[in-house]
Amino acid sequence: MRVAITGMSRGENPQPGAGIVAGIRAAYPQAFIVGLSYDALESGIYVTGGPDAVFTMPYPTVGAEAFLRRLDEARAAAPFDLFIPTLDAELDLIVNLQTELHERGIRTCLPSKVAFQRRMKHRLADLADAANIATPKTRAVYSVAEAQSEAAGMSLPLMVKGAYYDAQQVDSIDNLRDTAASLLSQWGAPVLLQEIITGPEFDAMGIGDGEGGITGLCCIRKTIVNKAGKGQGGATINDPALTELCRRLIRELKWKGPFEIEVIKDETTGQHSLIEMNPRFPAWVDFPAQFGTNFAAALVPFAATGTAPPPMPDPEPGWFFLRHQVEVLGRMEQLAALSGSGEWLDHPH
């Protein structure tokens, strides 16, 4: 099996790719893994058990032609036939390239374009309505001026979210203006203004079978949340209400492939409120793999054959994880190879 994976960074803002590599290595020790990176400093490139070959990719914003050309170059040097993209910004491009990828003999496990677009942040309220799920009041704005005028009809503090990443709480109009300007310039439009719901945060990861069902689901409560709202620790739970929310959402979308669903439970009403749905696994994807529920390993045959794997058992509640940072080491020659030619083919395992 030869599989390409993106999102290798496991630093301050970790991406899922390195965890997916770990899950695949655990289940398929002989797999040949190609890392596709946007930065030679993505730490997961250099870990023991990391990718066998690495290629730098152009940012998705350069367009489909350049992205596909680079993919072809990588395949010529290190062939692969499965591709697991893991980053929100690139998925926006790649879901529209499924025909081109298929023609090249590259198999993926991705949602339809329609399903992908329906879960985008600025359309989340409509999706939540259709699935009969609560979601915080949210407004999409396309300029700083519009952010200011929309915020006038909402109560501060508010969450201000970038189109793809980043969420910051603002408690004044001045703060809102600066934050919206920064997010618009970094991630483009729209920026989302979202009312704040107070309560514990939950996260669910799974794989949709493309026909409305779920082949595996792992729900956690975020036990440690950093200032950016990222979970630094979590514990598995078995909450029938949260499971039902996930099932309704996936059924409504007929979602195919990996997903992450972020939810807050309103501490006054006890109601779960949908905050985001991401079209990929979360960075903690290898946490359940360590107690036997290996989502990355389940995704591989699904992508390879197009047939959804049998339902995975529900994870037992009471497992917890803590995010743990370590230093990985490399040689400057490796960095020079990736920074110069954009490829590194002889990863020592």
Added chain:
Amino acid sequence: MSAKLDDLLLNDRGFAFDAVDGESYQLSPTALQLVRWMQAGDLEEAVLLDRLMDSYEVDEHTARRDLDSFLSTARELGWS
């Protein structure tokens, strides 16, 4: 017994984990014993009161005070 009480995972040192909502608690030895009795099906206040007096060799006033305090917190947490 409430579903929430049934979902609590306990250890002998009084650590309790709610498997539904992921909340965790540190119980006093008396609260741990009361949760265990309730999980085993002893739900009547009079029964719990008698068991507290017998097990801890305390008078009714002391047992009643501890039981009322526990039940009040348990109700707030949705355990009873």
